[in-house]
Each structure stands twice: as structure tokens, then as C-alpha cells.
Amino acid sequence: MFGFHRKASHAQAAPESENIVEIRGLWYSRGSKRIFEDVDIDIRRGDVTAIMGPSGTGKTTLLRLITGQLVPDRGTIVVDGKDISRLSRRQLYELRKDMGMLFQNGALLTDLNVFENVAFPLREHTDLPERLIRHIVLIKLHAVGLRGAWSLMPAELSGGMARRVALARAMAMDPSMLIYDEPFGGLDPISMGVIVRLVRRMNDALGISSIVVSHDVDEISAVADRSYLISDGHVAGYGTPTELEQNRNDVVRQFMTGMADGPVPFHYPGPDYSEQLLTRAGR
Amino acid sequence: MKDLLSDAWFTAREFLQTFGASQLFLLRLLMLTPRALLRPGLIVQQVYATGAMSLVIIMVSGLFVGMVLGLQGVDTLSRFGSEEAVGTFAGLSLIKELGPVVTALLFAGRAGTALASEIGLMRATDQLSGMEMMAVDPIKRIVVPRFIGGVISMPLLASVFTAVGLFGAYCVAVIVMGVDKGEFWSQMQPNVDLVRDVLNGTLKSFVFGVAASMLAVFEGYNAIPTAEGVGRATTRTVVITSIVVLVLDFMITAFTL
Ligand SMILES: Nc1ncnc2c1ncn2[C@@H]1O[C@H](COP(=O)(O)OP(=O)(O)O)[C@@H](O)[C@H]1O
Ligand SMILES: [Mg+2]
Numbered sequence: 446m447f448g449f450h451r452k453a454s455h456a457q458a459a460p461e462s463e464n465i466v467e468i469r470g471l472w473y474s475r476g477s478k479r480i481f482e483d484v485d486i487d488i489r490r491g492d493v494t495a496i497m498g499p500s501g502t503g504k505t506t507l508l509r510l511i512t513g514q515l516v517p518d519r520g521t522i523v524v525d526g527k528d529i530s531r532l533s534r535r536q537l538y539e540l541r542k543d544m545g546m547l548f549q550n551g552a553l554l555t556d557l558n559v560f561e562n563v564a565f566p567l568r569e570h571t572d573l574p575e576r577l578i579r580h581i582v583l584i585k586l587h588a589v590g591l592r593g594a595w596s597l598m599p600a601e602l603s604g605g606m607a608r609r610v611a612l613a614r615a616m617a618m619d620p621s622m623l624i625y626d627e628p629f630g631g632l633d634p635i636s637m638g639v640i641v642r643l644v645r646r647m648n649d650a651l652g653i654s655s656i657v658v659s660h661d662v663d664e665i666s667a668v669a670d671r672s673y674l675i676s677d678g679h680v681a682g683y684g685t686p687t688e689l690e691q692n693r694n695d696v697v698r699q700f701m702t703g704m705a706d707g708p709v710p711f712h713y714p715g716p717d718y719s720e721q722l723l724t725r726a727g728r
Numbered sequence: 729m730k731d732l733l734s735d736a737w738f739t740a741r742e743f744l745q746t747f748g749a750s751q752l753f754l755l756r757l758l759m760l761t762p763r764a765l766l767r768p769g770l771i772v773q774q775v776y777a778t779g780a781m782s783l784v785i786i787m788v789s790g791l792f793v794g795m796v797l798g799l800q801g802v803d804t805l806s807r808f809g810s811e812e813a814v815g816t817f818a819g820l821s822l823i824k825e826l827g828p829v830v831t832a833l834l835f836a837g838r839a840g841t842a843l844a845s846e847i848g849l850m851r852a853t854d855q856l857s858g859m860e861m862m863a864v865d866p867i868k869r870i871v872v873p874r875f876i877g878g879v880i881s882m883p884l885l886a887s888v889f890t891a892v893g894l895f896g897a898y899c900v901a902v903i904v905m906g907v908d909k910g911e912f913w914s915q916m917q918p919n920v921d922l923v924r925d926v927l928n929g930t931l932k933s934f935v936f937g938v939a940a941s942m943l944a945v946f947e948g949y950n951a952i953p954t955a956e957g958v959g960r961a962t963t964r965t966v967v968i969t970s971i972v973v974l975v976l977d978f979m980i981t982a983f984t985l
Contacts, residue, residue, distance in 0.1 A: 477738075512861060538863035545861075552858035555850075566862045569869070618862075 462526065465490045465622055465654045466511055471520035473503070473510060480506055482678040484520075493648050493655045495669035497662070497700065499709055502675050504658040505549070505626055511656070512546060512624065513537045525621075542570060545615025546624040551607035553599040553614070559586070560595040563614045570618065585613040589643060605636030612643060616651075623647060625657045629664050637661075641668050662701055666690075674700055676709060753946060756867050757875060764872040774877025778839040778941075782885055785838050786831060790889040793826055794818065794896025801897065802905045811901075812911035816919045818897035823920065823929040827890035829977050832936035835882055836969035840944035843874055844965040847948030848958035856949075871945045878944065882937025883930055890929070928984050935976060940969045 466488035473481040480503040488494045496504050509515045510522060513529045522529050527540060553562050563582045567573060573581075586592045589609040599607060608628060615623060625644065629637050645668050648655045659665045665672060666686035674682040674689065674697055682689055682697035689697060699707030715721065764771070801814035847870065850856050856866040901907040920926065944965050951961035 509857075514857060514860060538865070541861055541863040546858075548854040548858055548861075550853060552854035554855055554858075555853070566864070569862070569864045614862075 463490060464488060465525055466656070467521075467523040468511075469521050469523075471510070471522065472518045473506065473515070474518060475506070479678055481517075484675070484678070484680055486673055486680065488654060488656055489671065490654050491648075491652065492670040493644060493657060493668055495665045495672035496656060496658045496675060497660055497665060497672055498675035498681075499700070500660065502677070504675065507675070508546070508624055508626055508656070508658060512541065512544060542566075542618055543620050544622045544624060545612075545618070545620040547608060547611045547615055547626060547628055549626045549630065551599070551604075551611040553602075553607055553611060555599050557599075558595070559591065559597050559599070559602070559610050562599070562610060563617055566614065566617045581617065582613075585616050586610075588616070588647075589613045590639070603636070605632050605639065608632075608640060609643070612640075612647070616647065619651075621653050623653055623655045625655065625659075627658055627660075629659055629661045637664060644668050662703070676700070750946065750950070753867070753949065754942065757872060757942070757945070760865075760868050760872045761876060764868065764876060767873070770869075770873040771876050771880070774873050775880050778835075778843070778874070778877050779881030779884060781842075782835060782838045782881070783888065785834055786885050786889050787892050789830065789834055790827075790892035791896040793830060793889075794822065794893030794898075795900045797821055797826075797893065798897035798900030798905070802901050802907060811905075811907055813915055814897070814901045814907055815912035815916045818901070819894060819916045819920050820925060822890045822893040822897075823925050824932075825929075825977070825981075827886045827893065828929055828932035828936055829973060831886040831889045831933060832882065832940055832973040833970055835878075835885060835937075836940050836944070836966050836973070839878060839881065840940050840965045840969055841962045843878065843941070843944040844948035844951070845958055845962045847871065847874070847945060848951030848961045851949065851951055852953040852955070852958055854953075867949075871949055875941045875945050878941025879934070879937045882940065883933040886929070886933035886936075924984075928980075931984075932977065932980055935980065936973050939972050939976060943969050943972065 464487045466486070468484060468486040471481050471484040471486075472479075486496075486507075496507060498504050506515065510517055511524065511529075513524075513532065516530050524540060525543070527536070529537065529540070532540065553559075554565065557565065560582055563585055564578050567578050567581060571578075583592055583595070586595055589612050591606060591609055591613065594602070594606065594610075599610075602610065612623075623644075628640050628644065632640065641664050644655060644657060647653065657665065657669060666689075669686060671683070671685055672689055673680055676696050681700075682692050682694055684692065689701060692698065692701075696708045698704075699709055705711045797818040798814065801817045802811050805811045805813050805817060847856075850866075850870065856870070859866045859869060898912060902909050902912050947961040947965045947968075948958075951957045
């Protein structure tokens, strides 16, 4: 309800670029492990963009880089026209009020109930009267179908419910970008379907941009406008679900069809199998 | 050789980074403290959580320490024929040493571990990152109120410990061992100095409170975000706080005597 004002003023300020996020020449390592080598990614405004890739390729790390929780070793990340590594802490926080992020496990505050969790950003950032906060919270909870669960504590929620509460909380400040880290992981088929539809509906109804990290190929194909496939520190493939389907690249084909072995090996690197069985030191 | 050098360089850099990060954390903690006083509600909650919740253990321990002081005091002082001095003996021991030190050690075990594991768990379950993503500074919202709550609680707990301890000493010395009631209190009055003894003890409990609370929130905030990491942070809190408190106690005593 406040987002619309903000968006209107944006539009007047500067001609908006087509991309809400532009990553150029990104390099990032953790310790001695190189996670990204020269990665370019564009996230288009108004789209649902998927980031796919095997576990441990650095999808969560990428989200933390986009949101300024981590700083790239080299390269630039421009979010909504601003180079995030050059922002001061205050400017970064200002930018984050315009982003909502869902963590892999929801990350709800365990000592607050559902209502207070959703109200948390409003209480921290606004001086709205209690009545208005109540309205906003109930509207957001209604949108994710959990208005009736307002009084439960996070420990009493199922995985899918916790994620929906986290989604309501992420939307509390009417952000113009929503970021989801593996929203489908570990859910039963019904909850998964609910979240898939919510992702799409939020994006289109609110006119925002969404980034969804996932390795569920089928779900993501149903919801994403475009997908990036990241593997081994590089962008292995990019395109609409159909384009990726038809991609001839071996890594992309292995990932899309779920084959155990291929360019991404089944086996963790190690010495020769028979040799290791025969030597005592190989244990 | 080259490997060794690059290894050493890597370790040194890691160390400097960690060291720098902890300096930065403490600096931000102290910088944000004055402004946090503007939200007293959050602090009152923490004084309750750290202070009120530690009251039982503090009072029980204080009572027993005081009673032992009564027994030992009468036994030792009667060898010099001056068992009426037991009041002064127990009072000075409690006010200057045992009150602040034992309270700080108990505080580390009860409140410090609770703080470290609570904040560590918030780190492990991404609650702190979640807050940062909601543009809320977790140091300001979570860490600082807990730090201030601990700093306020410690001197209060130490004075409770001392008062209950004196009561325990009184019970044993006067009621059980038959020391004169009037002598017990009247000897204490001229012999306990407000500045040299009482203020000195209060200063100690304040310094210990700052050290214990800071170590607890630091360990929790920087815990490795796994179940094991949180456990280790909790253990480290108790071990490091105990050592720091005992060393600080010696230093303060040496400089103020
Ligand atoms: N805090 C950390 N410290 C060191 N290495 C980490 C840390 N977090 C993640 N990593 C490493 O970075 C890599 C990418 O992690 P992540 O971004 O979580 O992968 P994904 O989300 O794609 O499964 C992994 O190999 C992981 O071991
Ligand atoms: Mg991940």
C-alpha cells in the first residue's frame, strides 16, 4: 500500500533500466575455495528469475552478494541502479527496505509469535498507529492464507507454514523485489504447490521482481520466466524454461534430466578405487 | 619453504581479519550503547532475563558462602581471642572480594551461557541475517540491550550476594556459635570504609559485569553457525569469563589497595 507511491516516484526520478540487478565480472572465494569466476547475471524487472545449480555451488552465497551481506572480491553488482559495494551501511539498509528475502528455513524470530514476526519490520521502521499495523499484518497474513494462525509461535508451525509467514513478513514493507532461497526444499507436494502459486501471484499482482533459488527443475520451470544455471563457478546456461530444455550443453542437460553422472561427477574426487581398497593407509 | 611462507601469511591474514572483526564488533557495541538507552523497554526485559532469573542461584550461593565465612571466621579469630571481629571479617571479605568475584563467576555460568547460546542460536538459524535483510541492525536490536542488561544486573546481583552472605555469617556466628550480637555489627561500622571498601567492591562488580556481558554477547554473535559451534561458544564463554574475571580482580586489587 506504500509501495505504489514509492514506485511512482522512482519512475519519475530516472529512466529505469530494464534490469533490476546487473552483475558484471563477479569473482568471489571463501578461504581458498573459489566460488564464482567471472560471472555475469542480469535480473529483469518484473520477471521471476530462477537461479539453479547443484548444492554447494554458491546459490545462497550469490543471494548474500546481491543483498550486500557479502562483498565481492572483484566485479560489480548493481541493484536498482546502485553499486552495492559502494553504499554506506545506512544506504544499504535503505536499499534493503525495498527488498524482501526468504531464508532457506524461514528465519522467523523464535521468541515472537506469527503476528509479531510480520509486524516486526513495521514496528522497527515506522511510527504507524497500532490499528494500522494490525490491518497491514492481517492483510499480509491473509494473502498467504494464514490469517487464522496469527497467534501461533514459530515452533508450532510446519515447514511450509513457516515459509509462508516468512513470505508475509518479507512483504510487510511492500518491497519491489522478493528473493527466495530454496522455497520448495523439504515440502510436501501440497505445500509446494501453494508456495509455487504464491511466488507467481505475488510477483504479478504486486508488479515486483522476484529471484528464486532452487534445484527443483519441474517447479521452477512452472514458475520462472527465465533461469540461470550455475555450475562450478560459471553460468552454465541461461534462458526461458523451454530454451533450457533444448540447451545442448552437457552440464545443462545433466541437470535438467537429473542424471547421476556427467560433467558434474557423482564421485567426490579421490584416489583410484581398487588402490584405496587394497592399501591400509587409504582409510 | 615457499609453501610454509604462504601458509604463515595466510594464517596471519586470517588472524588479523578475525582480530579486526572483533575490534570492530566491540567498537560498534560501545558506540551504539548510548543510543540504545533510548529504548528502555528492551533493556528492562534483559535486566529481568539476566538479573531476576539469576536471583535464586545468587541468593542460595551467597547464603552458604556467608555461613562458611561465619564458621571459619569464628574458628580462626578465636585463636587470637577476638571472635567478635567475625562481623568485620565476613563483611570485608564479602564486600571487597567474594561478593563481586563469586557473583561474576555464577553470572558467567547462569546468565552468560544463556546469552551466548541464545544469540548463537539466532545466528545459526539465520535470524540475525534475517534482521539485517529487514534493515534492522542486529547489534543494535539484539546485542546491545543484552549487554546493557548484563552490565546493570551484575552490581545489583553482587550487592544481593553480599547482603545475603552477611545474613548467613550472622546466623552462624551469632545464633549458632554465640558471638555477641552487638559486637558483630558494631565492630563492622568503624572498620568498613565507604570509599576504600564499598566503592571498591562496586567498581569491581561493575567492571566484571562489563567483561562478562561483553564476552558472552561476543561469543554468541561470532559463534560458528552450527549446533556444535553454539555449544563451543557457550563453553568458551564460561572458561574465558572466569579467567578474565580472576585476572581483572587481581589487577584492580593491586591498583587500588
Ligand atoms: N560461512 C562459510 N564459511 C566458509 N565456507 C562457506 C560458508 N558458507 C558457505 N560456504 C561454502 O561455500 C560454498 C557455497 O555455499 P552455498 O552458497 O551455501 O551453496 P548452495 O546454496 O548453492 O548450496 C559451499 O561449498 C560451502 O562449503
Ligand atoms: Mg543454499
